[in-house]
Amino acid sequence: MNIIAFLKKWTLPSGLVIGAAVYLLFSRIAPLQPIGNVVGPFGETSPRGYLRDALYHVLQNTAGRPPTASLALHTASHSHCSFSGLLVLAILHSTDPMAKLVLEGAFVCVICPTAAAAPVITERLGGSIASLTIYTILANVVTSVIIPLFFPMVEKSADITFLTAFVMILRRITFVLIVPLCLALLTRKFLPKVAARIKETKNLAFYLWGFNLSIIMGLTIRNILATQVYGTILALLLLLPLVISLLLFSIGKAVGHRYGDSISAGQALGQKNTVVGIWLTIAFLNPIASIAPCAYVVWQNLINAWQMWYKQKYGTLKW
Numbered sequence: 001m002n003i004i005a006f007l008k009k010w011t012l013p014s015g016l017v018i019g020a021a022v023y024l025l026f027s028r029i030a031p032l033q034p035i036g037n038v039v040g041p042f043g044e045t046s047p048r049g050y051l052r053d054a055l056y057h058v059l060q061n062t063a064g065r066p067p068t069a070s071l072a073l074h075t076a077s078h079s080h081c082s083f084s085g086l087l088v089l090a091i092l093h094s095t096d097p098m099a100k101l102v103l104e105g106a107f108v109c110v111i112c113p114t115a116a117a118a119p120v121i122t123e124r125l126g127g128s129i130a131s132l133t134i135y136t137i138l139a140n141v142v143t144s145v146i147i148p149l150f151f152p153m154v155e156k157s158a159d160i161t162f163l164t165a166f167v168m169i170l171r172r173i174t175f176v177l178i179v180p181l182c183l184a185l186l187t188r189k190f191l192p193k194v195a196a197r198i199k200e201t202k203n204l205a206f207y208l209w210g211f212n213l214s215i216i217m218g219l220t221i222r223n224i225l226a227t228q229v230y231g232t233i234l235a236l237l238l239l240l241p242l243v244i245s246l247l248l249f250s251i252g253k254a255v256g257h258r259y260g261d262s263i264s265a266g267q268a269l270g271q272k273n274t275v276v277g278i279w280l281t282i283a284f285l286n287p288i289a290s291i292a293p294c295a296y297v298v299w300q301n302l303i304n305a306w307q308m309w310y311k312q313k314y315g316t317l318k319w
Contacts, residue, residue, distance in 0.1 A: 010305065012301045012304055012305040013305050015212075015213035016217045019215060019218040020218065022218055023036075023217075076252045077139060079251050081142075085150075088107065088154060090103050091104060091153075092154075098233055101289055102289075104285050105237050105241070105290075105291060106292060107154060108280065108289060109245075111146070112143075112276055112293060112296075114267075114268050114271060114272065118136055120208075121206075121304050123205070124311075125304075125317060126317070128264045132264045132267060136268070141170070144166055144170045148161075148162040151165065151284055154285065165284075213297075217298070219278075220294040220295075223291070227288050227290070228288075237289070240292065242299045244296070248269045248270040252265040271300055271304070278293045
């Protein structure tokens, strides 16, 4: 198997490893550090651009399909809000600062909106890409409302107003989700040949996401290494996101199974936009808690990688 075939088969794990390796090379090896200092800042803004490209491609490939979110996805959304509310209650009743720190990390992992790349992975797994695309947009809009409501309760010292947080989150959602939706609709109407050409390159969105993932992984490693926390707390912040990820995927799949849409519901609830979570945690909560959404990046993509491997090997999903 040559290197290109290997990268195509193991795109998500490769993205994680390459992103971590490139960051460590350009941040820890002295001769390469000047290059890393120059290129690094571009990495912090480029993921949104690649996510827009990936989602734009997905939206082009949903032409002719009903743009509705299924009942399974609506039910998954209610589960998401309920789970977030329970964690808020746990934080409010926590008297141990370290326990509160870990709970904040868990809360951020759960409250994060559905990732813009979720439709990309759903397409590979055989789920309803049209439903999940619309759900992703709606879920992000709803999250832009519930995050400003919950954050002052989680961290009373958080210097943020509802309107400020709402506008900041909505601005990010607009550029990552709304803009590609509008572009896709305009392209299909006024440039049908271009839209047809995009539809022919079915795997383009997935490989764009793989490249984007390597950048996100580099940012993740940077945030983890920059945080001064060790021992049991660090272990909990790294491992608890695995439990949360498995739980969210399981709840989504269980809900979706009742309505015949387990793949889409599982991705809707389990695949998170942790970049938003990391940013929110560092800006308004305890920055140490950002280790949790950083770790979630790794776990959710390893789960998706295993799912895609299993489907490719056996032709169906076991979970």
